[in-house]
Amino acid sequence: GENVEQHPSTLSVQEGDSAVIKCTYSDSASNYFPWYKQELGKRPQLIIDIRSNVGEKKDQRIAVTLNKTAKHFSLHITETQPEDSAVYFCAASFFTQGAQKLVFGQGTRLTINP
Amino acid sequence: DVKVTQSSRYLVKRTGEKVFLECVQDMDHENMFWYRQDPGLGLRLIYFSYDVKMKEKGDIPEGYSVSREKKERFSLILESASTNQTSMYLCASSPRGTSYGYTFGSGTRLTVV
Numbered sequence: 330g331e332n333v334e335q336h337p338s339t340l341s342v343q344e345g346d347s348a349v350i351k352c353t354y355s356d357s358a359s360n361y362f363p364w365y366k367q368e369l370g371k372r373p374q375l376i377i378d379i380r381s382n383v384g385e386k387k388d389q390r391i392a393v394t395l396n397k398t399a400k401h402f403s404l405h406i407t408e409t410q411p412e413d414s415a416v417y418f419c420a421a422s423f424f425t426q427g428a429q430k431l432v433f434g435q436g437t438r439l440t441i442n443p
Numbered sequence: 444d445v446k447v448t449q450s451s452r453y454l455v456k457r458t459g460e461k462v463f464l465e466c467v468q469d470m471d472h473e474n475m476f477w478y479r480q481d482p483g484l485g486l487r488l489i490y491f492s493y494d495v496k497m498k499e500k501g502d503i504p505e506g507y508s509v510s511r512e513k514k515e516r517f518s519l520i521l522e523s524a525s526t527n528q529t530s531m532y533l534c535a536s537s538p539r540g541t542s543y544g545y546t547f548g549s550g551t552r553l554t555v556v
Contacts, residue, residue, distance in 0.1 A: 331502075338483065361543065372533070372547040373486075418485060428474045428493035429541055430501070433486040 331356055331423045335434025343442050348409055350437045352419035353401040361422035362395060362402045363431070368415045376417075377404070406439075414441045446470050449534050449548040456555050462521040464551050466534030472546075473539035475517035477501075477509065480531040480550070489532075492517055493539070524555045 332355040342348045354362075363378035379386045379393045379402065386393050390409075395402040406413055416438050420431040450465035468475065474493050478486040478501075488501030492511040506528060510518040517536075521528055534548040 333485075335485070361541075363545065365547075372549045374547075375545065378543075426493065426499045428491060428499070428539075429537070430474075430476065430488060430491055431545055432488070432502075433478075435483060435485040 331432045333419060333421050333432050333434045335419050335437060337437060338435060339438045339440070341440045341442060342409055344409055344411060346409055348406045348413070348439055348441075350404045350417055350419065350439070351401060352403070352421075352434050353399075354421035354432075355400070356421070356423055357397075357400060359400075359421040359423060361429070362393070363420050364393060364404050365418045365420065365433075366415045367418065367436075373418060409441045411441050411443060414439060447534055447536055447546050447548040449532075449551050451551050452549065454551060454553045456521075456524050456553065458525060458555055460521075460524045460555075462524050462553065462555075464519040464521075464532055464534075464553070466517045466519070466536075466548055467515050468517075468534075468536040468546070469515065470536060470538075470546065471514070472536035473514070474537045475511065476535045476537075477507075477517065477519045478533045478535065479503065480533055486533060489519065521553075524553075526555050529553060529555045 335352045360381040365373035366376045367373040392405045419434040447468045476491040477489045490509040508520045532551045537545045
């Protein structure tokens with residue numbers, strides 16, 4: 330079935346250190362993998378995404394890597410700052426009934442300690 | 444520049460009531476989705492629609508129905524609200540044939556008492 334597993338569920342790091350969140354997906358046909366950040370009381374916002382024809386993508390302090398063979402992808406945040414504290418969701422696309430839908434992981438609550 | 448609008452931010456309803464959650468998007472997107480968000484469970488898809496009057500079940504459709512009479516509006520209906528439907532409900536939309544540009548609404552926190 331369509332499934333995305335995300336780990337860890339909570340992550341606490343010291344300010345300035347790096348944080349890594351990992352996800353695995355079930356369908357080898359998935360071709361789009363976005364990451365969303367949700368701050369307290371706000372809507373999820375897209376922060377970075379990667380398509381299946383690319384192995385890595387970077388945007389300033391944020392990077393995402395994709396291993397299609399192993400069906401897993403990861404979010405890397407370097408030089409973490411207090412404003413990085415939020416819940417992060419990974420997702421994978423699944424094509425069905427004329428539409429591409431996103432299936433989300435369970436979420437990771439990231440806390441940056443000053 | 445809010446592009447996906449959910450009509451209510453907070454709702455409190457009684458068990459057994461029929462509940463309507465409304466979502467409107469102004470981006471001319473074909474696809475619209477309703478998700479439910481619960482701690483530790485992530486976002487779970489309830490229903491989605493890829494065109495007017497078209498609807499498809501997601502992973503957890505039991506106890507819910509939907510309506511898409513106009514392209515810009517997608518309604519989630521709880522036929523008879525129960526306490527286990529207390530949750531945050533998120534609407535999203537995306538262009539035809541793609542998940543790119545998935546945009547979420549602000550969410551409706553529903554409490555069923």
